[in-house]
Amino acid sequence: MKLFFFLILLCQAAYSEDAVRIQLWHQMIYEHRLVLSESLREFEKENPDIVIQETYRETEELRSSFQAAAIGGSGPELVYGPSDQIGPFATMGIIQPIDDLLGADFIRPFDSLATPEFLGKRYIVGASVGNHLMLLYNKKLVSRAPKNTDELIEMGKKFAATGKGNYGLVFNYTEPFFFAPFISAFSEKTDNKEFSLDLDVTALTKTFEFILELRDEHKIIPKECDYETANALFKQDKAAFLINGDWSWGDYKKAGVDFGIAPIPLISKTGKWPSPLVGTAGYSVNAKMKSDRHKEATIRVLKYLTSEKAQLFFTSRVGVLPSLISLRESDVVKSNPLLQVSTEIMKLGTPMPVVPEIRAVWDSLRVQYQKVLAGSSSAADGAKNAKTLAESQIKDMNEVLQPDASALFIKIITLLGILFLIWKTYPAFLSFLRGFQGSHKFVYYMILPAFIGIFAIIIYPFFFNIVISFSNFSLKTFQDFSIVGFQNYKMVLMDPQFYSLFLKTVIWTLVNVVFHVSIGLFLAVIIDQVMPMKSFWRTLFIIPWAVPQYITALTWRGMFNQEYGPINIFLQNFLHLSPVQWLSQPLTAFFACVVTNVWLGFPFMMIVALGGLQSIPKSLYEAAYLDRANAWQRFRHITLPLLAPVMIPAALLGSIWTFNNLNVVWLVSNGGEPGDQTHILVSYVYKAAFNLYRYGYAASVSVIIFLILVIWSLSSLRKQFKKEQKA
Amino acid sequence: MIEISQLSKSFGTNEVLKSIDLTIQDGEFLVLLGPSGCGKSTLLRTLAGLEKIDKGTVKVGTKVINNVDPQDRDMAMVFQSYALYPHMTVAENIGFALSLQKKSSAEVAKRVQEIGKLLQLDQLLERKPKELSGGQRQRVALGRALARQTSIVLFDEPLSNLDANLRSQMRVEIKRIHDKVKSTMIYVTHDQMEATTMGDRIAVFKDGKIEQIGTPNEIYHHPRNLFIASFIGTPEMNFIEGTIVGKVVGSATGTSSVLGLRPEVLKINLGELGPKEKDLGVYQIELSENLGGELLLHGHLVEDELKQNVRVLVDSSENFSKGQKIKLKTELTRAHLFDKQTGARKAI
């Protein structure tokens, strides 16, 4: 206990300085991070009364933890990120408009792209503009950029022919953001200067077809290409062209690549330019301020970070385009040919939409697009489905459920339920309290601390979820949700997708547990009965268990990589098979998840089985041997029945863990890829809550999952119990 | 002196001890004997304080100990499973209770040495229980109970996990120790051989009640009822059912009764009858078992229409063959008569 207080003191000591502490969460890539930190240290030197703590968070994580922090009533004073995150944050009311905070005079000198409006107010001050995609070409490999796509294909093919593993064009094309620029080029609308929520099905179909053509007909882009692969191929001089954003320049310069930039080439078929999305990356201010001092300090930090001085510093170091118009004429910008070209490219661009609904569009695009790429859907169908899906997701997101009759019913039932519980448990509770004086008080004191902890930390969240599962807690009602009744449950239970996910989850659990138990049992029996050096083998097979899960998941994702994963390399080099696109086909991606999870789960079962085997008397085997039972019969009639009481609880626990295992599925399939077809129920819950902001809905799915598992374990425990009674 | 009066104990609806009255003298070796599930172990555990008493009182000396914690009862116990502490050496096991009493380590060590010598454990003191044989473990368990020098030592079937040879050795050893330390010892067993060889007195249990209490001789020669008669003695007593025809003291003519004859009181009738002896008629041998020094014959009396099995113990030097017929006699004073309905002993 003493140690505890000591630690609290330690923690507090760090804060007890007199300075105001301002927290800044950002999602800058590594190179930018270093610059940010340098300029902040500089600021702190000039302003000793302010301490800034900058924290890197990955995009999704920044979003979810900022939401959680905001609900909890805290969170960083400043958030740095791309403009598209202000839509959701502003809707939730967790960032505040800057118009009044900073004044019109402050905002005026900025490029209008840097201070986009959302519902009539501004929520972000951009520190740079751009973030747009363009074509990068490796000057060592090609002399110039192509004029149009026909030329791009021609030049690309030529380069690809120069060697195995060379590609004409690489880019993270499975991600909708990277192919979005093409959509407008295929659109028939003349004035298409806005990326709208209303997807253009014809244009989308043509875009899908175009990408497929590049991949399958002209073969100038790799079969599978994520951001890192594209990056590496370009750096290793294995790709002539690359589509990437302005943020990536620094990285290539550092790697010594001599590259030039150009707009994404004109589409020969339509004669139109692809239009990259242009946005800003900048700072937003938390809606809640801890004190006026914090507020004042926050404004100072914000003003500093968007000041000429700071922007110039960034531009000179990482070459981003400043958001202050005045700086466009500065030497730093003028002397940077890349920035000059980039500014021109930007003119072809479309402003990045900031409305929260855009997320639904991206999401449904990604889902359908990946299906098209995997060949499980035609381009036309994919486009049509993307539109429908986007519309329904936008509807789901914006829907504010209204209380219906059942809301009152639930409130009454809950009240009655609580009264009933109190009435029922009161005597038990009293006798529990009395227990502290009775002859068994020792027992009560032993149990108390653990259960207080469990109750406080696990039971509260549990009831919290039950409450919000009956509520309309979502994007629009982030700060003031109300109980609406059974509607979330109705939606879940009437959605056919729920049942298919449930089925998939059952299959997932079943397959995993069967493999865990059978491999574990198999190895345990072999180690126990055949192998010399038992402890060596035992230790060896524990390894998968000892590696932290998230490391396991990401490692296996790497191993399943189509091009560089050792699994495919092995298939090619030793078995002379063609490489498998493990992660881009639903079935193989699911297989990859299963393999990963089997890997990390079998040691547990093996150890449990080994423990059980130890306590089976050897005489039983000798007796069976004399009865002329063969190895299989001995296993079937002695090992199996005697191990059952040990293995069944382990398998039950294993099935619960597997059913709820988010880590593996989420990390291996990168959030359900391809096309949301690798989800199990828990990852679906995660997505609904943290990507689509539908907390109420997600909570009701969780409660249903919980009920399913309770029923499942009660029924299997009862079976086990009956068996024990018979025996 | 331990006085148990009106003691009852139930587990749920199952009453395992039914109003037990029992007085045990200081220094006595009392054996609680009975088939399994008869409540004898429960009585022992109630004495130790491991089970609560539902009704009745237990007095040690003049003090009622119903609510005294087991730690404070000044009793030691030897368990059937030995219950040695697996993480302690033999010496630590034996000395554990003493070290809990804040005795100095020298004192503890001295006592452990004494016990070690008494039980021939001197060579094993530094071993862990799992390195010992069954007999050695048994001795350690005994040593642990004796180390504290309590005035009462309880034994819960301590020898039942040993083989026959070791068991008879340990019987003698425990008896020897009892003579030496003079503690009151209460010994639970289901083995009547142990009971008769060791006990100063035996209390025979059945269904939660004491059926008879007395010295081994009393129990053997004057069993109070059919149950005790059948439970005590190997080979088991012969029971011949029948109806009283003549005039017998204490029972009317015509009552169904059981005549109990121990196999060793049946003799071969070579034609001479002693003063108290009586002829039993012709006996047909069906099987003979060689017990080493003696032969145990199985067969029936020819006159008996029911052909009830009768065992006869004869000297093994004689030869008998299957189907052979011999004449039997017995001493009437050594025969027992029981009521068939109640099983109670009747006078002859």
Place this chain on the structure above:
Amino acid sequence: MIKKTFAWISILLFAIFSVYPLLYIISVSLRGDDAFQSQSLEIFSDTSTFKNYSELFFKTNFLLWLRNSLIIATMTTIISVALASTSAYALSRHMFKGRNLMLFSLLGTQMFPPTMLILPFYIILSRLQLVDHFLGLFIIYSSTALPFCIWQMKAYYDTIPKELEEAAILDGCSSWKTFYKIILPISSPALAITALFSFMSSWSEYVVAAVILQDPLLYTLPLGLRSFQASLATQWGLYAAGALIVSIPVLILFMSIARFLVSGLTLGSVKG
């Protein structure tokens, strides 16, 4: 003979299966800047370098994260072992009203999708003003680890014969002394496993830590490692090197208590 060959072949195959991913991490961690994309299966090559490791130790806050993780994991382990060993003992040895309900609700805590617990966790901790405090993490980690630890300890206690405690009581032990002089020492295999479990769960936990720890000075290893994975540009070499170093202490712990694992991991018992 055939049986032996079969056993050897299958065990070697599984050995490769279980060791290879670790070798793969090693191999990536030894590659240079962008050699993640390599089409060779060799673990060590001419270009192998310890650059990533030196960068990890000298240019990042790795040692700070290591220290934080050690503090958190150790404290969590101590708390969970202390609480699990005591309450599981009571649950194993004493029948009282609501005992079965308690046991089942312990299992029940494993059944709610953990992701949905994060938000309420955060709310509790922020009410208690424990956001950004190690104490907040101790509380959450130990109470989430407890249900499994209690089950596991209880199952082990169930296998200890009651007579041992009775003997101890007659030898003059109080309930508490019986527990810590007799029961605890006998249960050391199960204690070791409980400790291992709680250590591991807090050592490699990421999601809760990400929400609760906002101060980079308080970052734990998983959080630190994650920062090598930027949204679009992962530093694979650094990541792999870090991942390896994170795994090593757990591996060592596992190996050092491997002999306890087999006897101590009891979720039910064989009735021989």
